[in-house]
Amino acid sequence: MTITTKKAAQRQEPDNPYALIGGSPLMKQVYRLISKVLHSEANILLTGETGTGKELVARAIHEYGHRRTQPFVVQNCASLPDGLLESELFGYKKGAFTGADRNHQGMFDAAHNGILFLDEIGDLPLTLQAKLLRVLQEQEVRPLGNTQYHKINVRVIAATHRNLEEMVAQGEFRSDLYYRLAHFPIELPPLRERDDDIRKLAQAFLDEVAERDHRAELRLSATAEQALQRYEFPGNVRELKSMIERAVLLADDTDSIEIHHFPNLPLTVSPVHGGMLKDMVDRYERQVLIDSLKKHRGNQKNTAMALGVARRTLLYKLNKHNINSQEWRA
Numbered sequence: 001m002t003i004t005t006k007k008a009a010q011r012q013e014p015d016n017p018y019a020l021i022g023g024s025p026l027m028k029q030v031y032r033l034i035s036k037v038l039h040s041e042a043n044i045l046l047t048g049e050t051g052t053g054k055e056l057v058a059r060a061i062h063e064y065g066h067r068r069t070q071p072f073v074v075q076n077c078a079s080l081p082d083g084l085l086e087s088e089l090f091g092y093k094k095g096a097f098t099g100a101d102r103n104h105q106g107m108f109d110a111a112h113n114g115i116l117f118l119d120e121i122g123d124l125p126l127t128l129q130a131k132l133l134r135v136l137q138e139q140e141v142r143p144l145g146n147t148q149y150h151k152i153n154v155r156v157i158a159a160t161h162r163n164l165e166e167m168v169a170q171g172e173f174r175s176d177l178y179y180r181l182a183h184f185p186i187e188l189p190p191l192r193e194r195d196d197d198i199r200k201l202a203q204a205f206l207d208e209v210a211e212r213d214h215r216a217e218l219r220l221s222a223t224a225e226q227a228l229q230r231y232e233f234p235g236n237v238r239e240l241k242s243m244i245e246r247a248v249l250l251a252d253d254t255d256s257i258e259i260h261h262f263p264n265l266p267l268t269v270s271p272v273h274g275g276m277l278k279d280m281v282d283r284y285e286r287q288v289l290i291d292s293l294k295k296h297r298g299n300q301k302n303t304a305m306a307l308g309v310a311r312r313t314l315l316y317k318l319n320k321h322n323i324n325s326q327e328w329r330a
């Protein structure tokens with residue numbers, strides 16, 4: 001599993017034995033669903049926005065289920081052109097096409113007796129959807145260039161961030177394949193809807209970095225934590241993880257991670273609308289100054305130039321708004 005640090009293991013909650021971090025009600029529901037499917041043979045469809053942990057859940061189902069001693073094979077359906085994807089999935093025989101100079105084992109054969117994780121299943125072209133359906137129904141494959149099918153025993157976990165039901169309605173995804181894959185659907189909630197999980201995950205990633213780099217314990221300051229809680233996280237847990245790693249680098253050898261160590265965190269604190277004109281203009285000016293400082297990594301000369309004001313004027317305004325340009329230096 002990705003999270004294997006001592007601290008992370010200690011933090012595991014009793015109703016979550018799966019090494020996934022987070023105990024929000026929405027995630028508890030996910031853990032309940034995982035425990036239901038662990039020992040079944042049902043195909044599983046994992047849905048949810050990018051970075052919500054679909055692959056991690058698939059790995060947990062493998063690691064804690066009865067196929068744990070058998071292979072776990074990952075194939076991303078969006079990363080290859082159609083022809084290549086087909087030969088990766090089903091394999092080919094020597095001489096099947098120009099360049100096929102040896103037999104090539106497909107992913108289904110590689111995953112025999114284990115689990116095949118098909119990521120980005122919504123990107124599977126219609127021709128391959130028909131072939132996949134056949135494999136799932138018959139549990140047999142035929143490598144390209146072979147005349148014979150052979151039996152396999154593979155449990156499929158598919159994942160997508162796309163809305164497959166809508167794709168079915170649009171004729172972009174076969175409904176028969178959809179129903180076969182979605183035998184048991186599990187939806188991963190967006191990070192912004194997981195209550196306290198942002199804080200828990202952030203701390204877990206800090207612990208992970210501290211342990212990896214042999215550093216003292218790292219902590220988030222209260223303001224940094226609040227700002228993270230307010231952020232939308234379009235890239236979900238993956239985005240949080242890389243923000244934390246970047247923040248630790250920026251923080252050098254301080255142990256407290258402050259808000260200015262997250263230079264990409266948009267300031268959602270002060271909406272410009274509402275109040276007296278002067279206040280709105282002030283807030284707008286403050287936001288513009290901060291955005292521009294961020295863009296120019298705290299360089300006052302470049303910020304002043306970009307805003308078309310003298311450096312003296314910039315300094316005056318920064319002072320007036322109590323902004324420290326050092327905070328934005330990367």
Ligand SMILES: Nc1ncnc2c1ncn2[C@@H]1O[C@H](COP(=O)(O)OP(=O)(O)OP(=O)(O)O)[C@@H](O)[C@H]1O
Pocket residue numbers: 002003019020021022048049050051052053054055056057119159160161201237238241
């Ligand atoms: N609950 C969690 N606890 C700990 N780490 C997590 C959790 N969820 C996600 N992560 C981490 O976040 C990153 C993204 O997770 P993952 O690759 O599983 O997302 P995904 O939904 O499959 O993304 P995509 O749709 O882009 O393929 C990984 O580094 C993973 O380890």
